[in-house]
Amino acid sequence: MESDLDLQHSIDRAVALLNSGEVVAIPTETVYGLGASINSPEAIEYIFELKGRPRTNPLIVHVANLEQAKSLFSNFPAELEVLANQFWPGSLTLVLPKSNKVSDQITAGKNTVGIRVPNHPILLKVLEQTGPIAAPSANPFERISPTTAQHVSNYFPKGLKMVLDGGPCQAGIESTIVGYENSRITVYRLGAISIEQIETLVGKVALHDGTKSKVVTPGMSKKHYAPQTKTIVTKNITEFIDKHPNAKIGTINFQHISASNAFIQLVLSTSGDLKEAATNIYQFLHKLDELKLDYIVIEPLPDVELGRSVNERLSRAVHL
Ligand code: AMP
Ligand code: MG
Numbered sequence: 180m181e182s183d184l185d186l187q188h189s190i191d192r193a194v195a196l197l198n199s200g201e202v203v204a205i206p207t208e209t210v211y212g213l214g215a216s217i218n219s220p221e222a223i224e225y226i227f228e229l230k231g232r233p234r235t236n237p238l239i240v241h242v243a244n245l246e247q248a249k250s251l252f253s254n255f256p257a258e259l260e261v262l263a264n265q266f267w268p269g270s271l272t273l274v275l276p277k278s279n280k281v282s283d284q285i286t287a288g289k290n291t292v293g294i295r296v297p298n299h300p301i302l303l304k305v306l307e308q309t310g311p312i313a314a315p316s317a318n319p320f321e322r323i324s325p326t327t328a329q330h331v332s333n334y335f336p337k338g339l340k341m342v343l344d345g346g347p348c349q350a351g352i353e354s355t356i357v358g359y360e361n362s363r364i365t366v367y368r369l370g371a372i373s374i375e376q377i378e379t380l381v382g383k384v385a386l387h388d389g390t391k392s393k394v395v396t397p398g399m400s401k402k403h404y405a406p407q408t409k410t411i412v413t414k415n416i417t418e419f420i421d422k423h424p425n426a427k428i429g430t431i432n433f434q435h436i437s438a439s440n441a442f443i444q445l446v447l448s449t450s451g452d453l454k455e456a457a458t459n460i461y462q463f464l465h466k467l468d469e470l471k472l473d474y475i476v477i478e479p480l481p482d483v484e485l486g487r488s489v490n491e492r493l494s495r496a497v498h499l
Contacts, residue, residue: 206345210324212314237287238313243306268298270371274358351458369488426473
C-alpha cells in the first residue's frame with residue numbers, strides 16, 4: 180500500500196500531466212479510464228488512437244461536482260437533477276444537450292454529452308484541480324474493461340506516461356447511462372446502478388439498451404467486453420464439461436460451484452450478493468483469460484438488479 184505521501188505525490192503528478200495535455204490512466208469506482216482534459220484536443224485524439232476506438236463513439240466526461248456538470252449541459256431537466264442528487268458521486272452517467280464548452284470531438288459530433296461525478300476519492304481530488312476530464316474505459320476497443328491498475332498496464336505496456344493506481348474498482352462494471360427523450364427518462368446502457376434503484380426514485384423508465392433495433396448509445400451496438408478465450412454462458416455447466424472431456428475449462432458460477440471437474444472454478448458471491456458479483460466479474464474474466472484455457476464457461480446471474488447488468492455484459496462476451 181502506498182504511503183499518504185506517495186499517494187499525494189501520485190495525485191500531484193497526475194494533475195500536472197493532465198493539465199499539460201497528457202493522457203493519464205485514472206481510477207474510478209466503475210472501471211479504470213484513459214483520461215484527458217476536455218481542453219486538450221490532442222490528448223483526446225490520442226485516447227481514440229490508443230484504444231483503437233471508432234471516432235463515432237463518444238467519451239464520458241468526468242467532473243468533480245454537480246455545478247461543473249451544469250456548466251457543460253445546456254439544459255438540465257429537474258427529473259434528472261433528482262437522479263444526480265441521489266446518485267452522484269456515483270456510477271450514473273447522464274446524457275443531455277451539451278453546452279459550447281464541450282467539443283464535437285468528445286461527443287462524436289452529437290449535440291448531447293454524457294457526464295458523471297465518479298465516486299472515487301483519489302479521482303475526485305484530481306478533478307478538483309484539473310476540471311472536467313473526458314475518459315472512456317482503459318481497454319483496447321472490444322476488450323474487457325480493466326478493474327485494476329495492473330490490467331491497464333498489461334493492456335498498454337507502452338504509450339502511457341502514468342497509470343494512477345487507486346486500487347481495485349469497487350463497482351467493477353461500467354456506469355449506467357441515462358438520457359431524456361420525449362420528456363421520458365431513458366436508460367441507454369445498463370450498469371452499476373440498477374434500473375430498480377432508478378425507478379424507486381422516479382417511477383417507470385424506458386430502456387433503449389441496444390438490444391432493440393434503434394441504437395442510441397454507440398458502445399452498445401457491437402460485441403464488446405470479450406475475453407480472448409472462447410466464452411460460453413450456460414445454465415448447464417456440467418453438461419458442457421461432460422461434452423468436452425479433454426478441454427481445459429475455467430468456470431464462473433454465481434453462488435455455488437455446479438461442476439467438480441473443471442481446471443479452475445470461481446464463484447462470484449458465496450452469499451448470493453449481486454453487487455459483489457458485479458464487482459468480481461471483470462476481475463474473474465481477466466484472471467481466467469490469462470490461463471490459456473480452451474473455454475470459459477459462465478452461469479448467467481438472476482436477471483434482476485445488477486444481475487441484469489452483468490448478464491448484459493456476458494451476452495457480449497460470448498463467442499458464437
Ligand atoms: P466507455 O467509457 O468506454 O464505457 O464508453 C462511453 C460510452 O458512453 C460510449 O460507448 C457511449 O455508449 C456512451 N456515451 C457517451 N456519450 C454519449 C452520448 N452523448 N450519447 C449517447 N451515449 C453516450
Ligand atoms: Mg468501454
